[in-house]
Amino acid sequence: MIDHKTIKIMINLYLDGELAGEELEQFKQHIKECDECARLLKKQRDFIDAIRSLKDEVNVDFKDFKEGLIEQIERYKIGKERKLKYALLLSALVILLFGMFAIFYFHASRVDLVKIAVENHIRQVRGQLPLEVETSSEAEISKWFEGKLRFNFRLPRYPDPSNQPYKIRGARLVALNNDYAALVSYEMDNHPMTLLVAPSQSATPHGAKKVKFKEIDFYLDNQNGFNILSWTDKGLTYALVFDFNNFDWKKPCIVCHSQGTKEM
Known part of the structure:
Protein backbone atom coordinates (compact mmCIF):
# COMPACT_ATOMS: atom_id res chain seq x y z
CA MET A 1 0.00 0.00 0.00
CA ILE A 2 1.48 3.36 -1.06
CA ASP A 3 1.08 6.26 1.38
CA HIS A 4 0.46 9.88 0.36
CA LYS A 5 3.99 10.92 1.35
CA THR A 6 5.50 8.47 -1.11
CA ILE A 7 3.03 9.18 -3.92
CA LYS A 8 4.26 12.80 -4.14
CA ILE A 9 7.75 11.50 -4.90
CA MET A 10 6.47 8.86 -7.32
CA ILE A 11 4.46 11.41 -9.32
CA ASN A 12 7.68 13.09 -10.45
CA LEU A 13 9.23 9.72 -11.27
CA TYR A 14 6.09 8.68 -13.20
CA LEU A 15 6.06 11.86 -15.29
CA ASP A 16 9.78 11.37 -16.03
CA GLY A 17 9.08 7.79 -17.19
CA GLU A 18 11.19 6.22 -14.43
CA LEU A 19 8.56 3.93 -12.91
CA ALA A 20 8.29 0.35 -14.17
CA GLY A 21 6.98 -3.10 -13.27
CA GLU A 22 5.17 -3.64 -9.99
CA GLU A 23 6.03 -0.13 -8.80
CA LEU A 24 4.27 1.37 -11.84
CA GLU A 25 1.17 -0.84 -11.40
CA GLN A 26 0.90 0.10 -7.71
CA PHE A 27 1.13 3.77 -8.64
CA LYS A 28 -1.62 3.50 -11.29
CA GLN A 29 -3.91 1.59 -8.92
CA HIS A 30 -3.45 4.22 -6.21
CA ILE A 31 -4.26 7.04 -8.65
CA LYS A 32 -7.49 5.25 -9.68
CA GLU A 33 -8.59 4.89 -6.05
CA CYS A 34 -7.45 8.25 -4.64
CA ASP A 35 -9.09 11.42 -5.97
CA GLU A 36 -6.69 13.67 -4.08
CA CYS A 37 -3.60 12.09 -5.63
CA ALA A 38 -5.27 12.03 -9.06
CA ARG A 39 -5.81 15.78 -8.80
CA LEU A 40 -2.19 16.25 -7.72
CA LEU A 41 -0.99 14.22 -10.73
CA LYS A 42 -3.17 16.26 -13.11
CA LYS A 43 -1.91 19.51 -11.62
CA GLN A 44 1.72 18.45 -12.01
CA ARG A 45 1.13 17.18 -15.59
CA ASP A 46 -0.68 20.41 -16.55
CA PHE A 47 2.26 22.42 -15.20
CA ILE A 48 4.77 20.44 -17.28
CA ASP A 49 2.55 20.73 -20.38
CA ALA A 50 2.35 24.49 -19.86
CA ILE A 51 6.14 24.76 -19.70
CA ARG A 52 6.49 22.69 -22.88
CA SER A 53 3.84 24.80 -24.61
CA LEU A 54 5.66 27.99 -23.63
CA LYS A 55 8.89 26.52 -25.00
CA ASP A 56 7.18 25.76 -28.34
CA GLU A 57 5.85 29.30 -28.58
CA VAL A 58 9.34 30.78 -28.29
CA ASN A 59 10.33 30.18 -31.90
CA VAL A 60 12.90 32.58 -33.34
CA ASP A 61 13.52 32.34 -37.08
CA PHE A 62 17.23 33.07 -37.14
CA LYS A 63 17.32 32.79 -40.95
CA ASP A 64 14.93 35.73 -41.39
CA PHE A 65 16.74 37.60 -38.64
CA LYS A 66 20.10 37.10 -40.36
CA GLU A 67 18.77 38.12 -43.81
CA GLY A 68 17.12 41.24 -42.40
CA LEU A 69 20.29 42.27 -40.58
CA ILE A 70 22.44 41.79 -43.69
CA GLU A 71 19.95 43.79 -45.78
CA GLN A 72 20.14 46.73 -43.40
CA ILE A 73 23.92 46.62 -43.33
CA GLU A 74 24.08 46.58 -47.13
CA ARG A 75 21.61 49.45 -47.35
CA TYR A 76 23.59 51.79 -45.15
CA LYS A 77 27.20 50.84 -45.77
CA ILE A 78 28.65 54.16 -46.93
CA GLY A 79 32.38 54.40 -46.52
CA LYS A 80 34.83 52.36 -44.48
CA GLU A 81 33.82 53.91 -41.16
CA ARG A 82 30.19 52.82 -41.46
CA LYS A 83 31.24 49.35 -42.62
CA LEU A 84 33.39 48.96 -39.54
CA LYS A 85 30.58 50.21 -37.29
CA TYR A 86 28.10 47.62 -38.52
CA ALA A 87 30.67 44.84 -38.50
CA LEU A 88 31.36 45.58 -34.85
CA LEU A 89 27.62 45.71 -34.16
CA LEU A 90 27.12 42.34 -35.82
CA SER A 91 30.02 40.82 -33.88
CA ALA A 92 28.65 42.16 -30.59
CA LEU A 93 25.21 40.76 -31.40
CA VAL A 94 26.64 37.32 -32.18
CA ILE A 95 28.63 37.33 -28.93
CA LEU A 96 25.52 38.38 -26.98
CA LEU A 97 23.39 35.60 -28.51
CA PHE A 98 26.12 33.04 -27.82
CA GLY A 99 26.41 34.22 -24.22
CA MET A 100 22.64 33.95 -23.68
CA PHE A 101 22.64 30.45 -25.13
CA ALA A 102 25.58 29.41 -22.93
CA ILE A 103 23.85 30.72 -19.78
CA PHE A 104 20.60 28.95 -20.69
CA TYR A 105 22.42 25.67 -21.41
CA PHE A 106 24.42 25.93 -18.17
CA HIS A 107 21.33 26.30 -15.99
CA ALA A 108 19.19 23.84 -17.97
CA SER A 109 21.84 21.12 -17.63
CA ARG A 110 22.09 21.44 -13.84
CA VAL A 111 19.86 19.28 -11.66
CA ASP A 112 18.28 19.55 -8.23
Whole structure:
Protein backbone atom coordinates (compact mmCIF):
# COMPACT_ATOMS: atom_id res chain seq x y z
CA MET A 1 0.00 0.00 0.00
CA ILE A 2 1.48 3.36 -1.06
CA ASP A 3 1.08 6.26 1.38
CA HIS A 4 0.46 9.88 0.36
CA LYS A 5 3.99 10.92 1.35
CA THR A 6 5.50 8.47 -1.11
CA ILE A 7 3.03 9.18 -3.92
CA LYS A 8 4.26 12.80 -4.14
CA ILE A 9 7.75 11.50 -4.90
CA MET A 10 6.47 8.86 -7.32
CA ILE A 11 4.46 11.41 -9.32
CA ASN A 12 7.68 13.09 -10.45
CA LEU A 13 9.23 9.72 -11.27
CA TYR A 14 6.09 8.68 -13.20
CA LEU A 15 6.06 11.86 -15.29
CA ASP A 16 9.78 11.37 -16.03
CA GLY A 17 9.08 7.79 -17.19
CA GLU A 18 11.19 6.22 -14.43
CA LEU A 19 8.56 3.93 -12.91
CA ALA A 20 8.29 0.35 -14.17
CA GLY A 21 6.98 -3.10 -13.27
CA GLU A 22 5.17 -3.64 -9.99
CA GLU A 23 6.03 -0.13 -8.80
CA LEU A 24 4.27 1.37 -11.84
CA GLU A 25 1.17 -0.84 -11.40
CA GLN A 26 0.90 0.10 -7.71
CA PHE A 27 1.13 3.77 -8.64
CA LYS A 28 -1.62 3.50 -11.29
CA GLN A 29 -3.91 1.59 -8.92
CA HIS A 30 -3.45 4.22 -6.21
CA ILE A 31 -4.26 7.04 -8.65
CA LYS A 32 -7.49 5.25 -9.68
CA GLU A 33 -8.59 4.89 -6.05
CA CYS A 34 -7.45 8.25 -4.64
CA ASP A 35 -9.09 11.42 -5.97
CA GLU A 36 -6.69 13.67 -4.08
CA CYS A 37 -3.60 12.09 -5.63
CA ALA A 38 -5.27 12.03 -9.06
CA ARG A 39 -5.81 15.78 -8.80
CA LEU A 40 -2.19 16.25 -7.72
CA LEU A 41 -0.99 14.22 -10.73
CA LYS A 42 -3.17 16.26 -13.11
CA LYS A 43 -1.91 19.51 -11.62
CA GLN A 44 1.72 18.45 -12.01
CA ARG A 45 1.13 17.18 -15.59
CA ASP A 46 -0.68 20.41 -16.55
CA PHE A 47 2.26 22.42 -15.20
CA ILE A 48 4.77 20.44 -17.28
CA ASP A 49 2.55 20.73 -20.38
CA ALA A 50 2.35 24.49 -19.86
CA ILE A 51 6.14 24.76 -19.70
CA ARG A 52 6.49 22.69 -22.88
CA SER A 53 3.84 24.80 -24.61
CA LEU A 54 5.66 27.99 -23.63
CA LYS A 55 8.89 26.52 -25.00
CA ASP A 56 7.18 25.76 -28.34
CA GLU A 57 5.85 29.30 -28.58
CA VAL A 58 9.34 30.78 -28.29
CA ASN A 59 10.33 30.18 -31.90
CA VAL A 60 12.90 32.58 -33.34
CA ASP A 61 13.52 32.34 -37.08
CA PHE A 62 17.23 33.07 -37.14
CA LYS A 63 17.32 32.79 -40.95
CA ASP A 64 14.93 35.73 -41.39
CA PHE A 65 16.74 37.60 -38.64
CA LYS A 66 20.10 37.10 -40.36
CA GLU A 67 18.77 38.12 -43.81
CA GLY A 68 17.12 41.24 -42.40
CA LEU A 69 20.29 42.27 -40.58
CA ILE A 70 22.44 41.79 -43.69
CA GLU A 71 19.95 43.79 -45.78
CA GLN A 72 20.14 46.73 -43.40
CA ILE A 73 23.92 46.62 -43.33
CA GLU A 74 24.08 46.58 -47.13
CA ARG A 75 21.61 49.45 -47.35
CA TYR A 76 23.59 51.79 -45.15
CA LYS A 77 27.20 50.84 -45.77
CA ILE A 78 28.65 54.16 -46.93
CA GLY A 79 32.38 54.40 -46.52
CA LYS A 80 34.83 52.36 -44.48
CA GLU A 81 33.82 53.91 -41.16
CA ARG A 82 30.19 52.82 -41.46
CA LYS A 83 31.24 49.35 -42.62
CA LEU A 84 33.39 48.96 -39.54
CA LYS A 85 30.58 50.21 -37.29
CA TYR A 86 28.10 47.62 -38.52
CA ALA A 87 30.67 44.84 -38.50
CA LEU A 88 31.36 45.58 -34.85
CA LEU A 89 27.62 45.71 -34.16
CA LEU A 90 27.12 42.34 -35.82
CA SER A 91 30.02 40.82 -33.88
CA ALA A 92 28.65 42.16 -30.59
CA LEU A 93 25.21 40.76 -31.40
CA VAL A 94 26.64 37.32 -32.18
CA ILE A 95 28.63 37.33 -28.93
CA LEU A 96 25.52 38.38 -26.98
CA LEU A 97 23.39 35.60 -28.51
CA PHE A 98 26.12 33.04 -27.82
CA GLY A 99 26.41 34.22 -24.22
CA MET A 100 22.64 33.95 -23.68
CA PHE A 101 22.64 30.45 -25.13
CA ALA A 102 25.58 29.41 -22.93
CA ILE A 103 23.85 30.72 -19.78
CA PHE A 104 20.60 28.95 -20.69
CA TYR A 105 22.42 25.67 -21.41
CA PHE A 106 24.42 25.93 -18.17
CA HIS A 107 21.33 26.30 -15.99
CA ALA A 108 19.19 23.84 -17.97
CA SER A 109 21.84 21.12 -17.63
CA ARG A 110 22.09 21.44 -13.84
CA VAL A 111 19.86 19.28 -11.66
CA ASP A 112 18.28 19.55 -8.23
CA LEU A 113 20.57 17.09 -6.42
CA VAL A 114 18.72 17.52 -3.11
CA LYS A 115 15.39 16.49 -4.62
CA ILE A 116 16.93 13.53 -6.45
CA ALA A 117 18.78 12.46 -3.29
CA VAL A 118 15.50 12.34 -1.30
CA GLU A 119 13.73 10.39 -4.07
CA ASN A 120 16.53 7.81 -4.25
CA HIS A 121 16.71 7.57 -0.44
CA ILE A 122 13.00 6.71 -0.23
CA ARG A 123 13.23 4.13 -3.01
CA GLN A 124 16.38 2.58 -1.55
CA VAL A 125 14.89 2.29 1.96
CA ARG A 126 11.69 0.76 0.55
CA GLY A 127 13.72 -1.88 -1.26
CA GLN A 128 12.86 -0.49 -4.70
CA LEU A 129 16.45 0.51 -5.43
CA PRO A 130 18.70 -2.44 -4.46
CA LEU A 131 22.40 -1.95 -3.80
CA GLU A 132 24.75 -3.13 -6.53
CA VAL A 133 27.57 -3.85 -4.08
CA GLU A 134 27.02 -4.79 -0.42
CA THR A 135 30.02 -4.31 1.84
CA SER A 136 31.04 -2.35 4.94
CA SER A 137 34.53 -1.63 3.56
CA GLU A 138 35.30 1.91 2.38
CA ALA A 139 38.16 0.53 0.26
CA GLU A 140 35.97 -2.04 -1.51
CA ILE A 141 33.33 0.57 -2.34
CA SER A 142 35.93 3.04 -3.63
CA LYS A 143 37.41 0.30 -5.82
CA TRP A 144 33.96 -0.74 -7.08
CA PHE A 145 33.27 2.81 -8.32
CA GLU A 146 36.55 2.92 -10.30
CA GLY A 147 35.87 3.12 -14.03
CA LYS A 148 32.11 3.48 -13.54
CA LEU A 149 31.99 7.25 -13.03
CA ARG A 150 33.25 10.21 -15.02
CA PHE A 151 34.70 11.71 -11.84
CA ASN A 152 37.03 10.50 -9.11
CA PHE A 153 35.24 9.52 -5.91
CA ARG A 154 36.75 7.71 -2.94
CA LEU A 155 35.40 7.22 0.57
CA PRO A 156 37.67 8.21 3.47
CA ARG A 157 39.40 5.26 5.15
CA TYR A 158 39.88 4.98 8.91
CA PRO A 159 42.32 2.76 10.82
CA ASP A 160 39.60 1.00 12.80
CA PRO A 161 36.13 1.25 11.15
CA SER A 162 34.62 -0.91 13.91
CA ASN A 163 34.89 2.04 16.31
CA GLN A 164 32.76 4.28 14.08
CA PRO A 165 29.13 4.90 15.18
CA TYR A 166 27.91 4.32 11.63
CA LYS A 167 27.91 1.27 9.37
CA ILE A 168 28.31 1.24 5.60
CA ARG A 169 25.75 -1.01 3.91
CA GLY A 170 26.85 -0.73 0.29
CA ALA A 171 26.59 1.39 -2.86
CA ARG A 172 25.21 1.65 -6.38
CA LEU A 173 25.03 3.89 -9.43
CA VAL A 174 21.98 6.10 -10.03
CA ALA A 175 20.95 7.95 -13.19
CA LEU A 176 21.57 11.69 -13.15
CA ASN A 177 21.25 14.08 -16.09
CA ASN A 178 22.07 11.46 -18.76
CA ASP A 179 25.00 10.26 -16.68
CA TYR A 180 25.66 8.47 -13.38
CA ALA A 181 26.05 9.62 -9.79
CA ALA A 182 27.38 7.65 -6.82
CA LEU A 183 25.01 6.52 -4.07
CA VAL A 184 26.37 5.17 -0.76
CA SER A 185 24.06 3.67 1.87
CA TYR A 186 24.81 4.01 5.60
CA GLU A 187 23.12 3.14 8.87
CA MET A 188 23.49 5.00 12.18
CA ASP A 189 21.52 4.33 15.37
CA ASN A 190 19.25 2.02 13.33
CA HIS A 191 18.43 4.91 10.99
CA PRO A 192 19.26 4.69 7.26
CA MET A 193 21.32 7.43 5.63
CA THR A 194 21.98 7.92 1.92
CA LEU A 195 24.85 9.90 0.39
CA LEU A 196 24.53 11.03 -3.24
CA VAL A 197 27.62 12.41 -5.02
CA ALA A 198 27.79 14.15 -8.43
CA PRO A 199 30.11 16.57 -10.27
CA SER A 200 29.58 20.17 -9.20
CA GLN A 201 29.21 21.19 -12.88
CA SER A 202 25.86 19.39 -13.04
CA ALA A 203 24.51 19.81 -9.49
CA THR A 204 24.32 22.66 -7.00
CA PRO A 205 23.76 22.38 -3.21
CA HIS A 206 20.96 24.44 -1.68
CA GLY A 207 18.80 24.61 1.42
CA ALA A 208 16.77 26.81 3.73
CA LYS A 209 19.74 27.40 6.03
CA LYS A 210 23.46 27.88 5.28
CA VAL A 211 26.29 27.16 7.72
CA LYS A 212 29.91 27.94 6.87
CA PHE A 213 32.58 25.61 8.26
CA LYS A 214 36.24 25.44 7.24
CA GLU A 215 35.63 27.56 4.10
CA ILE A 216 32.80 25.22 2.95
CA ASP A 217 29.14 26.29 2.78
CA PHE A 218 26.84 23.58 4.15
CA TYR A 219 23.14 23.84 3.25
CA LEU A 220 20.47 22.39 5.54
CA ASP A 221 16.94 21.59 4.46
CA ASN A 222 13.93 19.38 5.16
CA GLN A 223 11.80 17.74 2.44
CA ASN A 224 9.03 15.18 2.87
CA GLY A 225 10.05 14.63 6.50
CA PHE A 226 13.73 14.00 5.72
CA ASN A 227 16.70 16.13 6.66
CA ILE A 228 19.19 16.95 3.91
CA LEU A 229 22.73 18.24 4.27
CA SER A 230 24.37 19.33 0.98
CA TRP A 231 27.69 20.94 0.09
CA THR A 232 30.34 21.26 -2.63
CA ASP A 233 34.00 20.42 -2.13
CA LYS A 234 36.87 19.85 -4.58
CA GLY A 235 34.67 19.75 -7.67
CA LEU A 236 32.01 17.41 -6.26
CA THR A 237 28.56 18.12 -4.81
CA TYR A 238 27.28 15.94 -1.96
CA ALA A 239 23.74 15.44 -0.58
CA LEU A 240 23.28 13.41 2.62
CA VAL A 241 19.71 12.37 3.51
CA PHE A 242 18.71 11.15 6.98
CA ASP A 243 15.72 11.18 9.34
CA PHE A 244 17.08 11.57 12.89
CA ASN A 245 14.34 12.79 15.20
CA ASN A 246 16.58 15.23 17.08
CA PHE A 247 18.04 17.09 14.14
CA ASP A 248 21.74 17.80 14.67
CA TRP A 249 23.38 18.73 11.36
CA LYS A 250 26.82 17.84 12.75
CA LYS A 251 25.97 14.25 13.62
CA PRO A 252 25.84 12.74 10.09
CA CYS A 253 29.17 14.44 9.26
CA ILE A 254 30.81 11.52 11.07
CA VAL A 255 30.64 9.56 7.81
CA CYS A 256 33.35 11.84 6.41
CA HIS A 257 35.05 13.04 9.61
CA SER A 258 36.20 10.35 12.00
CA GLN A 259 35.95 12.66 15.04
CA GLY A 260 32.40 13.71 14.14
CA THR A 261 31.01 16.57 16.22
CA LYS A 262 34.31 17.00 18.06
CA GLU A 263 35.77 18.37 14.85
CA MET A 264 32.72 20.46 14.13
